Amino acid sequence: MADASLDIAEQVARVIRSNEETQKFIAEQRKLMAEAAKLERDRVLAPWQIVAATAAATAALIGGTVAVAKLFLP
Numbered sequence: 001m002a003d004a005s006l007d008i009a010e011q012v013a014r015v016i017r018s019n020e021e022t023q024k025f026i027a028e029q030r031k032l033m034a035e036a037a038k039l040e041r042d043r044v045l046a047p048w049q050i051v052a053a054t055a056a057a058t059a060a061l062i063g064g065t066v067a068v069a070k071l072f073l074p
Helices: 002-072
Strands: none
């Protein structure tokens, strides 16, 4: 009878370990999926970031040119 209870306890322990490992894998999978989604967002937004940076640089150049023109041209 003791062997049967040990076998059952061993099986229960194995199931618990298996469930814990499964939860770890699920957590890791969710983390990787979130990271992949972030990278996808960054990939989609990258061209718009370039456009925004170009527009800001152009505005700065135009503003600088106007300031220099006002300085040298009365």
